[in-house]
Amino acid sequence: AQSVAQPEDQVNVAEGNPLTVKCTYSVSGNPYLFWYVQYPNRGLQFLLKYITGDNLVKGSYGFEAEFNKSQTSFHLKKPSALVSDSALYFCAVRDFNYGQNFVFGPGTRLSVLP
Amino acid sequence: EAGVAQSPRYKIIEKRQSVAFWCNPISGHATLYWYQQILGQGPKLLIQFQNNGVVDDSQLPKDRFSAERLKGVDSTLKIQPAKLEDSAVYLCASSLVPGVYNEQFFGPGTRLTVL
Numbered sequence: 001a002q003s004v005a006q007p008e009d010q011v012n013v014a015e016g017n018p019l020t021v022k023c024t025y026s027v028s029g030n031p032y033l034f035w036y037v038q039y040p041n042r043g044l045q046f047l048l049k050y051i052t053g054d055n056l057v058k059g060s061y062g063f064e065a066e067f068n069k070s071q072t073s074f075h076l077k078k079p080s081a082l083v084s085d086s087a088l089y090f091c092a093v094r095d096f097n098y099g100q101n102f103v104f105g106p107g108t109r110l111s112v113l114p
Numbered sequence: 115e116a117g118v119a120q121s122p123r124y125k126i127i128e129k130r131q132s133v134a135f136w137c138n139p140i141s142g143h144a145t146l147y148w149y150q151q152i153l154g155q156g157p158k159l160l161i162q163f164q165n166n167g168v169v170d171d172s173q174l175p176k177d178r179f180s181a182e183r184l185k186g187v188d189s190t191l192k193i194q195p196a197k198l199e200d201s202a203v204y205l206c207a208s209s210l211v212p213g214v215y216n217e218q219f220f221g222p223g224t225r226l227t228v229l
Contacts (some may be wrong), residue, residue, distance in 0.1 A: 044157070
């Protein structure tokens with residue numbers, strides 16, 4: 001079965017500093033990995049995805065993520081955090097062997113301090 | 115392009131009452147999903163439609179939950195009777211076509227409180 005872990009409930013970072021939100025996954029086949037962001041009282045917004053190819057994926061709002069197959073990780077990164085990046089971030093995985101359904105991680109709350 | 119619409123945004127009911135949520139996906143999106151997001155957790159898929167047919171409802175508590183998408187466009191999710199543990203945000207999402215490569219587009223959700 002597929003699963004996703006986000007080991008940190010909360011990440012605090014100062015504005016202008018680089019940020020990392022961690023994600024590890026477990027699948028039986030090839031993973032398809034996604035990051036979503038959720039602002040208060042709003043639905044999830046797609047940030048980026050890894051399907052195949054280059055391990056470094058660039059997405060919306062300056063975010064990027066690095067796929068590491070040996071460590072089964074897909075950490076979300078941004079070189080310089082903004083206060084407006086403060087939100088809840090979800091990592092999700094799909095396993096081709098298990099159909100199309102997303103399995104979401106529990107979420108990591110990012111707080112960017114001015 | 116208009117996003118996924120959901121209503122109501124908030125609902126408070128007593129346990130054992132019934133409740134219904136409505137979703138209108140992005141125009142032209144064939145695939146529609148309903149998720150349950152309990153506070154502090156990631157969304158969990160309840161049911162997936164492809165046009166007006168059910169693709170996956172393996173995690174839908176069918177003794178109390180039902181969903182339909184009669185004309186292959188908008189959809190309704192119903193809970194009858196509600197339990198305290200049904201308190202959650204119910205998210206609707208859609209995608210143009212199914213497939214593991216495709217991202218889903220989410221609505222703002224309906225926050226249900228069961229007292």
